[in-house]
Amino acid sequence: xxxxxxxxxxxxxxxxxxxxxxxxxxxxxxxxxxxxxxxxxxxxxxxxxxxxxxxxxxxxxxxxxxxxxxxxxxxxxxxxxxxxxxxxxxxxxxxxxxxxxxxxxxxxxxxxxxxxxxxxxxxxxxxxxxxxxxxxxxxxxxxxxxxxxxxxxxxxxxxxxxxxxxxxxxxxxxxxxxxxxxxxxxxxxxxxxxxxxxxxxxxxxxxxxxxxxxxxxxxxxxxxxxxxxxxxxxxxxxxxxxxxxxxxxxxxxxxxxxxxxxxxxxxxxxxxxxxxxxxxxxxxxxxxxxxxxxxxxxxxxxxxxxxxxxxxxxxxxxxxxxxxxxxxxxxxxxxxxxxxxxxxxxxxxxxxxxxxxxxxxxxxxxxxxxxxxxxxxxxxxxxxxxxxxxxxxxxxxxxxxxxxxxxxxxxxxxxxxxxxxxxxxxxxxxxxxxxxxxxxxxxxxxxxxxxxxxxxxxxxxxxxxxxxxxxxxxxxxxxxxxxxxxxxxxxxxxxx
Amino acid sequence: xxxxxxxxxxxxxxxxxxxxxxxxxxxxxxxxxxxxxxxxxxxxxxxxxxxxxxxxxxxxxxxxxxxxxxxxxxxxxxxxxxxxxxxxxxxxxxxxxxxxxxxxxxxxxxxxxxxxxxxxxxxxxxxxxxxxxxxxxxxxxxxxxxxxxxxxxxxxxxxxxxxxxxxxxxxxxxxxxxxxxxxxxxxxxxxxxxxxxxxxxxxxxxxxxxxxxxxxxxxxxxxxxxxxxxxxxxxxxxxxxxxxxxxxxxxxxxxxxxxxxxxxxxxxxxxxxxxxxxxxxxxxxxxxxxxxxxxxxxxxxxxxxxxxxxxxxxxxxxxxxxxxxxxxxxxxxxxx
Numbered sequence: 001x002x003x004x005x006x007x008x009x010x011x012x013x014x015x016x017x018x019x020x021x022x023x024x025x026x027x028x029x030x031x032x033x034x035x036x037x038x039x040x041x042x043x044x045x046x047x048x049x050x051x052x053x054x055x056x057x058x059x060x061x062x063x064x065x066x067x068x069x070x071x072x073x074x075x076x077x078x079x080x081x082x083x084x085x086x087x088x089x090x091x092x093x094x095x096x097x098x099x100x101x102x103x104x105x106x107x108x109x110x111x112x113x114x115x116x117x118x119x120x121x122x123x124x125x126x127x128x129x130x131x132x133x134x135x136x137x138x139x140x141x142x143x144x145x146x147x148x149x150x151x152x153x154x155x156x157x158x159x160x161x162x163x164x165x166x167x168x169x170x171x172x173x174x175x176x177x178x179x180x181x182x183x184x185x186x187x188x189x190x191x192x193x194x195x196x197x198x199x200x201x202x203x204x205x206x207x208x209x210x211x212x213x214x215x216x217x218x219x220x221x222x223x224x225x226x227x228x229x230x231x232x233x234x235x236x237x238x239x240x241x242x243x244x245x246x247x248x249x250x251x252x253x254x255x256x257x258x259x260x261x262x263x264x265x266x267x268x269x270x271x272x273x274x275x276x277x278x279x280x281x282x283x284x285x286x287x288x289x290x291x292x293x294x295x296x297x298x299x300x301x302x303x304x305x306x307x308x309x310x311x312x313x314x315x316x317x318x319x320x321x322x323x324x325x326x327x328x329x330x331x332x333x334x335x336x337x338x339x340x341x342x343x344x345x346x347x348x349x350x351x352x353x354x355x356x357x358x359x360x361x362x363x364x365x366x367x368x369x370x371x372x373x374x375x376x377x378x379x380x381x382x383x384x385x386x387x388x389x390x391x392x393x394x395x396x397x398x399x400x401x402x403x404x405x406x407x408x409x410x411x412x413x414x415x416x417x418x419x420x421x422x423x424x425x426x427x428x429x430x431x432x433x434x435x436x437x438x439x440x441x442x443x444x445x446x447x448x449x450x451x452x453x454x455x456x457x458x459x460x461x462x463x464x465x466x467x468x469x470x471x472x473x474x475x476x477x478x479x480x481x482x483x484x485x486x487x488x489x490x491x492x493x494x495x496x
Numbered sequence: 497x498x499x500x501x502x503x504x505x506x507x508x509x510x511x512x513x514x515x516x517x518x519x520x521x522x523x524x525x526x527x528x529x530x531x532x533x534x535x536x537x538x539x540x541x542x543x544x545x546x547x548x549x550x551x552x553x554x555x556x557x558x559x560x561x562x563x564x565x566x567x568x569x570x571x572x573x574x575x576x577x578x579x580x581x582x583x584x585x586x587x588x589x590x591x592x593x594x595x596x597x598x599x600x601x602x603x604x605x606x607x608x609x610x611x612x613x614x615x616x617x618x619x620x621x622x623x624x625x626x627x628x629x630x631x632x633x634x635x636x637x638x639x640x641x642x643x644x645x646x647x648x649x650x651x652x653x654x655x656x657x658x659x660x661x662x663x664x665x666x667x668x669x670x671x672x673x674x675x676x677x678x679x680x681x682x683x684x685x686x687x688x689x690x691x692x693x694x695x696x697x698x699x700x701x702x703x704x705x706x707x708x709x710x711x712x713x714x715x716x717x718x719x720x721x722x723x724x725x726x727x728x729x730x731x732x733x734x735x736x737x738x739x740x741x742x743x744x745x746x747x748x749x750x751x752x753x754x755x756x757x758x759x760x761x762x763x764x765x766x767x768x769x770x771x772x773x774x775x776x777x778x779x780x781x782x783x784x785x786x787x788x789x790x791x792x793x794x795x796x797x798x799x800x801x802x803x804x805x806x807x808x809x810x811x812x813x814x815x816x817x818x819x820x821x822x823x824x825x826x827x828x829x830x831x832x
Contacts (some may be wrong), residue, residue: 138612193740201608202760203600211741213619339599340642341731347644350730415654416637420612 037348071495077263078488081279082481084256085286088249089477092293093470095246099297100470102242103304103463107456110235111312113166115452117228118172118319120159120180124224125326127152128216131191131435132333135198135209153188160184163227173234176227181219187212206337213334217327232316239308242462243301246293253290260286260484267491269483278487285480289473296469303462313457314383318393318451321362321376322444325400328358329437330405336414336426363400380447389450396443403436506816565666569679571775572831574785576793581786584629585734587656592635593626596655598732599640602756603814604661614638617814621678621778621798622659628794629711644710647671650781657791658779661700661752665774673784674777675791676828678798678807682770683713684751688739688763693746700724706735706744712772713748736761750774757820766818775826792828 066072130149134141164177190212198205260283267276331354342350364375377397384390406425410433414422427434580588587593597618598605605618619638626634641649646662650656650672662673663681663765685700687693693700696716701723707713709728717726727744729735735759738744747754758764778795780787798807807825816822 138610197760201610203602203606203733204736204757204760206600207731207737210731211734211737339640340645341600341733343642343644343730347642347648349642415639418637419607419640423612 009267010456023253040160071492074488074492074495077266078485078492081256081259081282081484081488084252084259084342085282085477085480085484087284088252088256089289089480091249091252092246092289092473095249096293096297096466096469096473099242099244099246099300100463100466102238103300103459103466105238106235106242106304106307107425107459109166110231110238110291111455111459113163114228114231114235114312115315116159116163117224117231118315120156120163121157121221121224121228122322123152123156123332124184124216124220124328125323128213128221129326129330129333131194132209132213132330132337133427135194135205136333136336138198149191153184156180157184163231168311173227173230176223176230179223180220180227183215183223187215187220190215190300206341210334210342213330217366221323228319232312234456235312236308236335237303239312245306246297249293250290253286253293256286256480257283257290263488271491276487278483278490278491280486281483281485282480282487285476285483289476289480292469296465299465300462303458303460303465307455307458307462310383310385311451314380314389314451315448315455317376317380317383318444318448321380321396322441324358324362324376325437325440325444328355328362329434331355331358332410332426332433332437335411336419336423352411359400359404362477363404365396377471381465384447384451386454389454392443392447394448396440396447399436399443403433403440406431406433406436518594547650556743565664565669567773569829569831570666570669571664571674571777571826572829573674573777573792574788575674575830575832576796577786577789578793579786579789581784581790583656583781583784583787584790587629587787591630592637593622593629593657594637594639594655595622595626596641596646596649596658596660597622597638598660599638600731601661601753602759603818604752604756605659616824617679617810618659618661620810620814623797625657625659625778625791625794628797629790630644637642643708646779650779653781656780656784656787660779661750661776662779663750663774664777668779671782672715672779673782673788674779675788676795677775677826678795679752680778680826681750681774681776682754683716683748683772684770685748685767685773686735686745686754686755686757686764687741687746687767689765690763691745693767696720696722696748697768698722700746703745704743705746705748706738707748708732708735712774713750716772717748733757736764751819752776752815755815759818795828799828 063076067076099316127149130145130152134145134149137145160177160180163173164181194205194208194212196205197208228396262278264276264279264283268274298333331351335351335355337348338349338351340349344350344353360375363377377393377400380393381390381397384393405451410422410425425432429435535608597614597714599607599614601616602617605614606616607613608615622636622638623634626636638654639649641655641658641660643660646658646660647668650658658672660666661679661681662674664677668674683696685693685696685705691702699722699801703724704727705717705724706727706729707717708731711732713732714726714728715726724746727738729738732749732753733756735744735747735749739747741763746767747757749757751766754766758766778791780791799805802808802824805825811822811825
């Protein structure tokens with residue numbers, strides 16, 4: 001609506017709408033503006049001079065006046081059609097960009113952050129387990145054990161720094177990162193004190209180790225778990241926004257198509273001409289965009305669904321399983337370190353109870369060969385959708401059973417007072433429970449790696465389905481709008 | 497398995513128990529029954545299902561002792577005897593003594609991380625007992641048992657003896673038998689050397705005092721708080737961790753355990769005097785009177801020699817640095 005025009009010319013109820021003429025002036029080239037001026041001079045009657053009216057009221061009056069003649073009506077129809085098609089294109093471009101961004105965030109941002117959080121969680125649990133193992137070996141602690149502990153702590157610290165610079169918005173995540181940052185140095189301090197006392201032959205070392213372990217399981221691991229849950233929730237949100245149907249674009253498409261069909265039907269009724277090529281082109285372009293949008297989004301959605309169902313959920317369960325295995329191993333070590341210094345309310349060894357809880361969570365209550373469905377490994381097996389995913393989990397189940405059998409032997413030896421044999425069965429060579437645990441951990445790492453790749457591939461496939469849709473929608477919408485305007489312009493030219 | 501009252505107890509044994517109940521007041525009857533039961537007692541570890549004799553078989557005298565137990569005579573035990581009874585025979589037959597010990601109490605029972613061996617005052621005594629029963633280089637199975645498992649371990653016969661800084665008192669004497677006292681302990685306060693805390697008194701006011709949950713220390717602190725704030729932990733050694741980390745100001749525990757803590761941290765020391773009387777004894781299943789007498793015999797020999805006794809040698813080696821001022825072993829008391 002251009003005010004200067006209404007201000008300069010006498011307010012005219014029959015003047016063509018400024019909006020219309022400006023919309024026409026771009027695409028109608030010479031003919032449109034010529035028709036506009038002839039119309040204005042032909043129909044202008046003039047109302048009360050000097051009475052000030054609002055631009056809106058002027059516009060409405062002009063539109064109403066224009067709608068009384070066929071060329072006026074045609075101009076309005078042309079403008080509305082062009083607007084609807086362009087709006088459809090714009091909505092498509094906007095909503096698809098939104099979803100593509102969310103899908104990219106899944107793959108490039110929130111999924112890596114969630115994986116990092118899982119790694120922080122795992123590194124901390126692994127550090128604690130490794131520290132207990134090294135402690136148990138006492139003076140014979142190997143360089144490899146020491147290195148593994150150091151690497152775990154370094155990894156956790158590095159990932160925490162990375163997470164704190166990448167985390168945006170989520171209060172929970174930021175709070176947990178701050179908490180972990182302040183607790184981690186305290187924990188490593190306790191471990192070093194435990195180590196120093198142990199090297200001097202003081203039982204106090206064992207008490208420090210138990211204290212450090214209590215800190216780890218009571219403070220650090222819950223915080224790491226919450227961080228993981230928060231990052232995973234964000235991953236879930238990104239999945240959801242990537243998968244959300246672009247309702248606005250779809251409705252705009254349907255409305256635009258409907259309007260085009262109506263316009264052609266009207267055209268046919270009035271002129272008895274079957275085709276208006278301009279409008280037909282606009283219809284085709286809009287239909288193509290709508291179809292592309294619907295199909296492209298469905299494919300992307302399917303890909304993301306696969307990625308989430310097969311990948312993200314499997315990763316979740318496998319990460320939990322790995323932590324369970326680590327905690328069970330840590331408790332197994334601590335049973336031999338604490339040797340009954342801590343008991344539960346019903347006078348059972350606290351750490352042996354912890355081991356059993358971890359194992360039950362990992363592989364279910366039973367001891368059979370199959371993974372119990374209520375264990376994490378059972379769930380992982382149910383979620384794995386191909387042989388490559390199932391194999392490492394099945395192997396892990398078998399190894400867990402072997403671990404349990406070896407653990408029972410070690411406990412029996414310890415209960416008979418044969419500490420040295422029990423120790424050898426827990427941290428000794430190839431037949432020790434430590435070796436079973438290491439294998440479970442490796443197998444679960446392999447399963448995690450596989451699921452990670454699957455998730456990435458499915459998500460990438462999904463994202464691929466949206467490629468070119470934005471550009472295509474914009475180009476086709478512009479073409480469609482041009483077609484609509486040209487098609488109406490062709491009819492208008494008949495009134496000249 | 498093998499616990500009294502289990503369904504697999506033979507009818508004969510049950511009959512005997514009833515018979516014994518009838519004869520209990522008669523001294524002669526007791527003697528006859530003891531002899532019969534000795535034959536019936538299955539050899540521990542000898543059969544596939546070792547079955548302990550019903551409680552009371554051997555302990556008519558112990559029952560009597562427990563009945564008139566007072567804090568003053570609690571430490572009194574049976575007269576020593578070097579004779580082999582059924583329990584000692586069983587141990588000899590097995591060729592191995594099974595002893596319940598601690599592995600977290602420095603200087604008393606702890607695992608030397610350099611050698612992986614158990615060492616300490618309690619362990620030295622257990623070795624002396626094993627040598628006496630089994631001869632030189634005896635086989636010993638040490639089982640680290642938690643404080644709460646000391647009595648059940650004896651009742652279930654998973655161990656022959658418990659040598660684990662265990663205080664003799666009347667409540668425990670109703671459940672297990674004790675040797676004569678081999679150490680005179682008592683609850684004491686441990687605090688940093690530069691602390692203003694002077695002992696178990698009002699200097700504890702507003703201080704955070706750490707003690708093990710369920711310990712005598714906790715009981716005494718409940719009775720007589722002295723304005724202290726009590727911090728409880730699963731194990732007494734955890735108190736030293738709390739003290740070092742500044743989460744507690746003082747520790748209340750047995751002086752033996754407190755000394756073990758002081759031995760691991762030169763900046764803390766025992767404060768004031770022990771405020772309870774806690775004689776430590778070797779605990780044995782109540783039925784094994786022959787083993788009680790045998791252990792008392794070992795203790796007699798162990799104490800023999802005044803300042804040059806094996807007891808004093810062990811004291812000097814393990815305890816003197818942190819529990820100075822002891823010149824001889826506690827005097828034994830006998831109840832018969």
